[in-house]
Amino acid sequence: MYPTENAFANPGAASVSIARQAIVDKNQAVVGYELFNRSVQKGEHTASSDAQMLFNLLSMAESETLVGKALLFVNCTLDSLAAGHVDLIAPEHYVLQIPAVPLSQIDQIQLRLPTLRALHARGFRLAFDYSVLTQPYEEWLPLAAYIKFDTVVLKSATITSFIRLAQAKTQAHLVAEKVSTQTQYLQLKELGVGLFQGDWFARATLVEGQSMRPGQATILQLINLVRKQASTAEIEEVLKRDPTLSFNLLRFINSAGFGLRTEVSSFKHAVMLLGLQRLFKWAALLLTTSTLSGAAPAIGTTAVVRGRLMELLAAEALPADDCDHAFVVGIFSLLDSMLGMPLETALANLTLPDSVTQALLHRSGPLAHYLTLTLACESGDDEAFAQSAQALQLTEKQINWAHLQALAWAETLGET
Template sequence: MPDIDPQNVFLGRQPILDRNQQLFAYELLFRSAGADQGNFASFIDGNQATATVIVNTFSELSLADALGPYQGFIKVDQGLLFSDLINALPPHTVVLEILPTVAQTAEMIARCEQLRQAGYVLATHVRPESLDVDGKPLLRIAQIIKVDVSRVEPERLRQLAPALKPLRKTLLAEKVESNAQMRLCHELGFDLFEGYYFARPTVIEGKRLQSSETALLRLLGLISQDADTAAIEAVFKQEPVLTINLLRLTNSAGSGLATRITSLRHAITLLGRRQLLRWLQLLLYSGASSSAPAVSPLLQLAATRGRLMELLVDRTPEVRQCGRDLVDQAFMVGILSLMPALLGTGAGAVLAQLPLAVPVHDALGERRGVLGDLLALVEALEDEARERAAAVLQRLPDIDAACANQCLTRALGWANNLAR
């Protein structure tokens, strides 16, 4: 087996939501890498590679911190299940998702019971085509049961859910890809939900903008044009919720200062244009029309993109030529790249609404320039498109797999802090 570089691993995470569509946990996706295939090699001994990558990721890259207050679901195969390395994973942070390929032998069940006693939460899969839940001892041990709803017809799912309910387990619907599937699973009493319906911005495609969201776009345009503070203040005055949030943010940002905020204009000045711009960009994804915005997968994705772009561009030679402006532009590219999905419109319509700097416009519209390359890399990592990511890395000689991975871990941690 080739040597494994524990840093050469790409990370991904799929949101898992509760019945109120609040963030509950993440499914962690690990992609090992090797220099012989553009940092995307596959290993002969997959079991050992998976275990080594996961453990080293937690220890070296502090993914436990990047998860924030949420748990991480980790897929466990035969090799990892019986490996001593699994004991290095923190029980309070991970959920061990036993793959269906692991045979339910007496030895396997004994091992799972041992892990339960050690404090680990176990998840198992049930085949949706089968209604027979008897004779499957792992269903008795595991606390969470996952059902792949993409593989079962609605009527069969209506039969399966009641058969699982007497087990009194947490039911997780995975691969939820449509609003109809979501409504049915909710009706049938599923507790947790996972799938592209939540993880991809299409969940809100075509939605009508609330008044506060329209105001946010107006404010973004004004700040991008370096408008007078009075014009910015006038927009805030029309939006009470935004005004309250602005004052709270300013108070938080200026804690410890003796200065008392005397007006909206004063708050805007104290906060500063750069900080205000970032706050507005993120607020678009957090439910701006609500006084208590929920933690949404879209907010997490937008925040992670912006921060990751910022961290990555700081490693490029271009930043030494353009300075802080390029870092700020990278953050804006990451945030605004999800605006078409948020607004249910094309990228061209979004770009037409905002007077953006040329590097930002080129990156968003045509994936041109260093910012365009970085955005392409971020999107490839999200899509788990290994070949595409490897091709982009060829155009970014100052960034390798280890660098991208470290930046991603930091970005995940930063985005998690928004929810606290």
């Protein structure tokens, strides 16, 4: 018998801290947010932290609260642009903020140009600082959708000169950063700056939450299957065996950042829609942001058993799609314990069929009795077991056999 969810801590969840600061127009209406990764130390902005930031943005349970429908300005390193992480996000939602190269590496300007042109061709809007207006960056300038001016670094007269130069050479939107007074705002507005960012409008605010990390061994297994171009069925099998992996995939593919316009409610659908190339990149990103871990924690094993048992029980009477949904109900029934938040909050950030959410949140709908029966198998609640079995017209022999199969299937987790 497996322990109940109250017996578990929160082993698979990692703390996530992302700050956002509003970017406003002349009328002080919000047009976007610049995002900052507060999960790493200041000054440690690297390709690795970029990967972590992107993963957190796409998978943390509070991401919709964080970004809403606004345009997102994301800081990048030149190395992270070449790493392919941005292939996972929808260009229409993001502005990539590109840093200037160090003075000692001026040759990098030409070397990075093909990558920037490729991103621009894909539809990404690129933002640069005032350096893009200088002669060495002449070939970068046509790619600029936004040019940002730091009011702390640049003196008033210098900003004025750069603004005039930008207005003469480009159609890019001009953004004044770190605006701290109304006087600054009015002066810059008079010069023709159209977008503003700084404490005078809004201080950066923190959004903290939880994201889950599956074990690295499972992620490596998924990556190996993708590299071998395994069948969808084989890949789906791995996803079914790790609730944190499957949650991350559904959360990502249904996120605003992915830019999908249709509901994805099964692992098979997610794999087919994502495709092997993007699935590989997603798994690689997940691997770079995961922490070392050993065997699957008890909570994950329990979730897997629930999912498999519900799937087997549903197969006695329901069509294949409903059996898939039954598996999702079982495997996500412990998300509250995994994420350290109410189940309703976790599910609000997933696009799931009504039958799944009704069963999980209200114990109603066609899958509710299957969940109740599964929980009764764990807890030894004879009364609930009998009532659910009768409602589903299942015999004790059928249920016990399915339970043994589910337990045996979960045991193979350590063998793969």
